[in-house]
Amino acid sequence: MDKQTVKIALQNDFPLPPKALVKADTFRNFNNTRIDNFFWLKDRSNPDVMDYLKAENAYFDTVMAHTKDLQDSLYKEMRGRIKEDDETVPSLDNGYYYYSRTEKDKQYKVYCRKKGSLTAPEEVVFDNNKMAEGYEAYLFVNYEVSENNQMAAYMFNTTGSYAEFSLKFRNLVTGEDLPYQIDKIQWFALANDNKNLFYVQANESLRPYRVYRHLVNSGTPDKLIYEEKDDHFNLAVVKSKTKDYIYIYSGSFTTTEFRFIPAAKPLSEFILFRPRVKDVEYYIEHHKDGIFIRYKDKQNINSKIYKAFSGNYNDMSQWTEIVPHNPDVEIQDIELFEKFALLYIRKNGLNGLSILDLTTNQSRSVDFPEPVYVVNPVYTPEFTSTKCRYSYSSLNRPVTIFDYDMVNNTSEKLKEQEIPSGFNPDDYIVERLWATSADSVKVPMAIVYKKGL
DSSP, X not given: OOOOOOOOOOGGGSOOOOOOOOOOEEEEETTEEEEETTGGGGOTTOHHHHHHHHHHHHHXXXXXXXXXXXXXXXXXXXXXXXXXXXXXXXXXXXXXXXXXXXXXXXXXXXXXXXXXXXXXXXXXXXXXXXXXXXXXXXEEEEEEEOTTSSEEEEEXXXXXXXXOEXXXXXXXXXXXXXXXXXXXXXXXXXXXXXXXXXXXXXOTTOOEEEEEEEETTOOOOOEEEEEOOOTTOEEEEEEOTTSSEEEEEEEOSSOEEEEEEETTOTTSXXXXXXXOOTTOEEEEEEETTEEEEEEEETTEEEEEEEEEOSSOTTXXXXXXXXEXXXXXXXXEEEEEXXXXXXXXXXXXXXXXXXXXXXXXXXXXXXXXXXXXXXXXXXXXXXXXXXXXXXXXEETTEEEEEEEEETTTTEEEEEEEOOOTTXXXXXXXXXXXXXXXXXXXXXXXXXXXXXXXX
């Protein structure tokens, strides 16, 4: 039988790749001198930069031309596994059900809401497909709706950057945007007066370092509220789940610090919760009954949970320990509800969810069907809710959204990812194998993925 000869393309079979010009730039930072020969390539407005990028793209097309059929085949296979007409599970927030959907042959999402009931008429808040018209790239990051439900602030860019965005305001009654935008921002939060907004602006190195207060559609200069002068720290501004407070977060890789004001009093001075201490991380969450603190230091590397009441927050002797440190379980995050706290934990190499009853201080874990899985909390906006939402997937289960009833300890499946090309999770089983180390500790060694008998 004749064997088919397959010729493997070598570098010599192609033209030489384009070479970028060397234009040395010298930088002096932190008592060091650094020379960057290609720093000039960051300037998108420079015609030479664009010419070089086009040459690179043309070279790529030439070298990869022989794989065109394979590329098309892979693209069709991957697209066949994606449901293009899809919709997220609606989420209740301040009297409206919010959700987004994707539509066949359209690139971007459509964000919608319904007032009071899922049977109410649909309001399109943002149609990113229309907003992206005329741009080569459009990145819609997130949005926040005012307390009176009549205005939304949203963050986007048309450059494709994941580090620098613009902020605009939309009148949700008329559907029109206000005729201006704020550039070079990374975070924002609306005050409860429907007029003021706090945002974080980045410096030239894209480090978020300043917080400003902005009076919407006033034309008055924005007021600088706080500047982080330490280059090791980044800033963020967020609103508490109770919507009672706005926080300024300042953090490095190992140290954090928080400031806060009442969200209904945006002209107030921010209060320092606790001064930063090297290698101490704390994160605050407001509750109607006090402030919860997720606390981590070198002695409590897996974090513990405290509760503090109004007063001298810097005095840790006045804090009450709610969840002690556990060397075998890491507390990665906490989401507060009126009667419960959802702890996002990690144990035995797997993420998990633990529910803390704030009345009895008793906790219980949420159970999952497979021994190996991925679970993530899905933010639940309503503070008074007795249900929390999470997404679950495993090697034999597509992404599935559940509501967990924290009172009755039950999970309700809301939506399972549909695989158009077909997939039956019951055809497969998942096992986790363990081995015993020399010091008699059981450790996970392997995951077996095999077809069920």
